[in-house]
Amino acid sequence: MKKYAxxxxxxxxxxxxxxxxxxxxxxxxxxxxxxxxxxxxxxxxNEPTIPNVRKIDPIWAFRTAVHVxxxxxxxxxxxxxxxxxxVLVDGVLVRSVDGNLDDWRGPxxxxxxxxxxxxxxxxxxxxxxxxxxALLLAYSDALGIRTGPEWETSKDGVEWKxxxxxxxxxxxxxxxxxxxxRSFVSSLPVLLPVFLxxxxxxxxxxxxxxxxxxxxxxxxxxxxxxRWIIMAALAILGVNAYFNxxxxxxxxxxxxxxxxxxxxxxxxxxxxxxxxxxxxxxxYYIWSGLFYKALKPFFTIDDTIQLIxxxxxxxxxxxxxxxxxxxxxxxxxxxxxxxxxVVIGGLLPATLYSALALGNExxxxxxxxxxxxxxxxxxxxxSSPSRGRLFLLGGFLGxxxxxxxxxxxxxxxxxxxxxxKARKNGRGGLLLFTPAFIAFGTxxxxxxxxxxxxxxxxxxxFIGGWDSSRxxxxxxxxxxxxxxxxxxxxxxxxxxxxANFNGFWDSFYSxxxxxxxxxxxxxxxxxxxxxxDFLVSGAWLAVLPTIAIxxxxxxxxxxxxxxxxxxxxxxxxCMVIYLAALGFMYLDVPIxxxxxxxxxxxxxxxxxxxxxxxLGTLMKTVTxxxxxxxxxxxxxxxxxxxxxxx
Numbered sequence: 001m002k003k004y005a006x007x008x009x010x011x012x013x014x015x016x017x018x019x020x021x022x023x024x025x026x027x028x029x030x031x032x033x034x035x036x037x038x039x040x041x042x043x044x045x046n047e048p049t050i051p052n053v054r055k056i057d058p059i060w061a062f063r064t065a066v067h068v069x070x071x072x073x074x075x076x077x078x079x080x081x082x083x084x085x086x087v088l089v090d091g092v093l094v095r096s097v098d099g100n101l102d103d104w105r106g107p108x109x110x111x112x113x114x115x116x117x118x119x120x121x122x123x124x125x126x127x128x129x130x131x132x133x134a135l136l137l138a139y140s141d142a143l144g145i146r147t148g149p150e151w152e153t154s155k156d157g158v159e160w161k162x163x164x165x166x167x168x169x170x171x172x173x174x175x176x177x178x179x180x181x182r183s184f185v186s187s188l189p190v191l192l193p194v195f196l197x198x199x200x201x202x203x204x205x206x207x208x209x210x211x212x213x214x215x216x217x218x219x220x221x222x223x224x225x226x227r228w229i230i231m232a233a234l235a236i237l238g239v240n241a242y243f244n245x246x247x248x249x250x251x252x253x254x255x256x257x258x259x260x261x262x263x264x265x266x267x268x269x270x271x272x273x274x275x276x277x278x279x280x281x282x283x284y285y286i287w288s289g290l291f292y293k294a295l296k297p298f299f300t301i302d303d304t305i306q307l308i309x310x311x312x313x314x315x316x317x318x319x320x321x322x323x324x325x326x327x328x329x330x331x332x333x334x335x336x337x338x339x340x341x342v343v344i345g346g347l348l349p350a351t352l353y354s355a356l357a358l359g360n361e362x363x364x365x366x367x368x369x370x371x372x373x374x375x376x377x378x379x380x381x382x383s384s385p386s387r388g389r390l391f392l393l394g395g396f397l398g399x400x401x402x403x404x405x406x407x408x409x410x411x412x413x414x415x416x417x418x419x420x421k422a423r424k425n426g427r428g429g430l431l432l433f434t435p436a437f438i439a440f441g442t443x444x445x446x447x448x449x450x451x452x453x454x455x456x457x458x459x460x461x462f463i464g465g466w467d468s469s470r471x472x473x474x475x476x477x478x479x480x481x482x483x484x485x486x487x488x489x490x491x492x493x494x495x496x497x498x499a500n501f502n503g504f505w506d507s508f509y510s511x512x513x514x515x516x517x518x519x520x521x522x523x524x525x526x527x528x529x530x531x532x533d534f535l536v537s538g539a540w541l542a543v544l545p546t547i548a549i550x551x552x553x554x555x556x557x558x559x560x561x562x563x564x565x566x567x568x569x570x571x572x573x574c575m576v577i578y579l580a581a582l583g584f585m586y587l588d589v590p591i592x593x594x595x596x597x598x599x600x601x602x603x604x605x606x607x608x609x610x611x612x613x614x615l616g617t618l619m620k621t622v623t624x625x626x627x628x629x630x631x632x633x634x635x636x637x638x639x640x641x642x643x644x645x646x
Contacts (some may be wrong), residue, residue, distance in 0.1 A: 010557055022483075025587055029105045032132065032480040032590040034082070034166060040139040040146040042082075042166035042482075045153045049170045049501060051522045051592060053474045060134035062163060063124040064151045066143050068116045075113040077123070077145075079138035080104065082480065085125040089115040101130050112143070132590075133479040135166055167482050169491065170501040170592075174523075178497040183536035190641070191537070191634045198633040202626035223338035227324040230346040231317055237644060238313040241356045244645035247305040249528045250357025251520035251596075252277050256285075257305060257358065263289025264296070272454070272463040279463050282450055283402040284360035287311075308358065315362035316355025319369050320346040323605045326373040329380050330567045330609055336619070337612040343632060344545055345608025347639045349538060353515040353528075354598040356643060361598050364404035368602025371396035371407075372574065375414050376567050376605075384425040385418075390435055394442025401447035405462050406599055409581050411440065413573040420564070464589075476591035477501070486583075492516065496539040501592050504583065512597035512607075513542035514642065520593070528645075535642035541635040544628070548614025549607065555617065568613055571606040578603055 025031040034042045045060045079085060083104035087095040095110045112123070123145070127134040139146040149168075152160040205216050221229060247253070255277030262270050262278070263285050272279035288308050295304045323345040324338065331337040345351075355362040374393040378385040393414070400407035418436040427434065451461040478501070485503040492499035492510040499516055500507035510516025514535050518527045556563040556572045563569035578600045586594050615632070619625040 027105060029103050031587065032082070033587055034135065034137070034480050034482060036167075037137065038078070038139050038146070040137050041148050042135050042137045042480075043147045043149070043151055043153070043163040044133055044135050044166050045155070046161035046164055047155075049172050049477055051172065051476065051498065053476055055474050058132070058134045059126065059128050059155075061124055061126045061154045061157055062136045062138075062147070062151050063122055063154075063160070064145055064147075065120060065122055066145055067120050068118055068143070070118055071116055072113050072142055074111060075116060075140060075142040077110045077112050077138060077140045077143070078107050079110075079125060079136065080107050081125065081127045081137075082132060082135035083127075083129050085127045085136065087112075088124045088126070090121055091124075097126075097128050101128070112140070129479075131475045133477070135480060166480065167484050169484075169488075169503075170478055171491070171495070172498045172501065175495045175498040175501075178495060178532060178536050180494055180496055180536050180539045183533040184540050186533040187537040187638060190534075191541075191638060194637050195630040195634050199626045199630040202629045203622060206622045206625060221339075223324065223328075223335050223342055226339050227320050227342045227346065230342060231320050233640060234313075234317045234320065234346070234352075237352070237640070238310055238317070238356070240644055241313065242306050242310055245309075245356055245529060247302055247309065247358070249519050250354075250359060251517075251593075251598075253358050253520075256360075259285045260288045260292050260308070260358075264293040269450075269453075271457060280360055281364075281402055281404050281447075283399065284312075284363045284404075287363075288358075305358065309356070312358060312362050313355045315366040316351050318366045319351060319601075319604050322366070322369045322373045323608045326369075326376050326605045327609060327612065329373075329377055331612065334616070336625075337616050340615050340628075340632060341608035341612035343636050344611045345604050347636050348512070348604055348607060349514050349535075349639050349642065350512045350597040351601050351604050352639065352643050353519060353530075354601060357519060360404050361601050364400050364407055365601030365604060367396050367400035367403055368407050368410060369605050371400055371410060371414070372602070372605055375417055376570070378421060379417055379565070379570055380567055384427075385421060385435055387438060390418075390438040391442050394439040395446065397439065397443035398446025400602065401443060402450060406578075406581075407602060409577050410574065410602070412577060413570060415440070416573070417570055476593060478592060479590055481587055481590050485586075493539055493543075496536055498592075500595065504586050504595055507586075507592075507595040508579075508582070508597050509542075509546070510539065511595070512600075513546075514538040517593060517596065531642055531644065531646075534638045537638050538635070538642060541631070541638055544631045545611045545615070545635065548612075548618065549610045551614035551617050552610040555613070568610065571609050574606050575600075575603055575610070 022033065025033040026035050036042065043062065045058070077087065079087075081104060083101040084097045084099075086093065086097050087110050089112055092115055094112060094115060095108070125136055125138060127136050129135075137147055147163075149163055149165050151163040153163045154160045201216065201220075205220055250256075255275060258275045259270065259277050259280065262275065263282075269282050269286075270278040288311070291308055291311060292304055295307055299307065320342065324342050327338040327341040331341075351362070351365065354365075371393055374389060374396060378389055378393065397407065397410065397414070400410070415436050418439060419432060422432045422435050454463065455461050488503040489505040489509070491502035492506040496510040496514055496516050497518060499510040507516070515528065515530060521527045552568055553572050553575075556568040560569055582595050582599065615628050619628050
């Protein structure tokens with residue numbers, strides 16, 4: 001039991017924290033978390049699921065029939081509506097909307113007895129919301145009614161359809177056009193030879209007694225060579241994208257172009273309310289804006305944007321070198337683990353497809369990954385970190401923060417690591433905080449001007465794209481969250497395209513291991529020119545690296561002291577903090593596109609490290625090693641070909 005004490009403590013702490021947070025949200029009017037109560041379900045309207053941004057306030061009617069044998073003395077109807085409702089009995093108004101849509105958590109009670117006579121009656125509630133869907137939960141013990149799928153919904157009061165339970169999974173009709181099984185079978189003519197060649201090559205390499213190992217060993221690249229091969233392959237991918245991937249591909253491309261042109265034409269920075277993406281941190285747009293201004297006289301706008309995309313893609317390529325150097329420090333003398341990590345990290349789909357589009361994610365990811373690499377360097381080195389390394393760490397952190405605010409999530413684990421190192425190296429008192437002061441002070445000096453500017457002009461250090469203070473009103477489905485959204489998983493293994501409608505984990509998995517949201521396209525005709533069969537096959541091929549990451553997480557928690565000194569537990573801490581932040585955002589901003597693994601591209605070296613560590617645990621025999629190598633090779637080929645447009 002002592003062996004599992006740390007793991008049990010961590011699980012208990014996280015579970016308690018999650019339970020308290022969910023309890024708070026269930027009573028917070030600003031939260032969209034809904035829970036069933038008193039045997040009644042929350043129900044929603046019967047309409048097709050669409051991914052588009054919406055700007056219309058919904059008004060929907062819900063109704064049910066009830067038979068009364070005799071007039072009751074009291075017939076309380078209790079309801080909660082997202083976010084208010086009028087009540088009618090047989091068309092007679094019983095309760096009108098009071099106009100307060102900001103306090104909808106408390107139940108409303110209405111006595112229907114005065115409106116009921118023996119016979120059949122129709123109870124109707126018309127729900128009004130603002131920037132979200134119309135939802136209803138209602139029950140009456142006296143009348144024996146509770147909201148559920150047997151209720152009906154209507155938008156015009158003429159055509160009525162059965163309501164949906166809010167917990168019923170949403171899915172886009174187009175997602176059914178891309179089943180993972182069919183795509184995997186279609187990819188087998190390419191993947192099966194890759195598997196067999198890699199499998200038998202590995203057997204030959206690790207069994208030198210058969211006389212073939214000499215030339216096989218000479219032809220098998222070491223990790224250092226492999227990283228150059230991957231970088232060369234990525235360079236080809238970037239050039240291919242220049243000619244074959246439309247510049248409009250990517251999330252919110254028009255908004256990013258608007259930001260770039262604003263900087264180029266005005267040589268100044270916008271404020272959060274000036275445009276769709278102008279809440280973003282500025283470094284990428286300053287760089288791209290100056291690039292745009294320099295190229296515009298010589299190229300068309302389309303070609304200029306495509307060249308900026310090449311510059312963006314370069315940040316994705318840089319991650320390969322960062323991953324290689326970090327893994328060499330973490331796994332000294334383990335060429336096999338470094339090679340596996342370089343392949344998985346270098347070809348991680350979330351990094352690839354985000355780097356093939358406009359946006360600040362690749363830049364922030366590269367600077368964040370560089371900061372993590374320096375942090376790992378400091379952690380695994382036995383000596384006290386030099387000021388040069390601390391300034392380097394702070395410099396990368398500052399540039400990351402100036403690229404995208406999500407880099408702030410690196411500060412807690414890096415700060416804890418610096419305190420640990422200072423303590424281990426004999427520092428005490430105020431000297432204990434000196435390394436963190438140097439690193440974070442450098443980051444503050446580089447990035448703080450932008451956030452201070454926001455605070456002085458807007459009253460906040462940072463304003464998110466969903467913040468109502470921007471004056472840009474919008475919402476997307478589903479517009480609410482249920483407990484099922486937090487624990488369900490599986491849709492991304494069957495129908496991974498737009499699996500983000502089915503909960504947190506399906507959303508994260510489908511955007512980490514493939515472009516599950518199709519780079520923000522809302523219609524099949526606007527999908528990027530990816531090779532769909534290879535892309536969708538990634539959902540199955542990613543099962544092994546996912547299991548490997550989970551194995552590495554468990555191993556790190558079982559041996560916390562040793563694991564922290566060597567790096568894996570520090571990697572787990574970084575990943576948990578990012579996932580927790582995504583979870584908070586998922587509950588706070590209840591739209592289907594909230595959770596994208598591209599937000600975590602700065603963790604690409606972490607994913608590579610944990611995957612390599614977990615795979616190392618699985619490679620106990622030569623045959624098992626051959627299976628792992630062959631599987632990873634198939635995954636790598638599929639990932640690369642997914643985004644090679646033709």
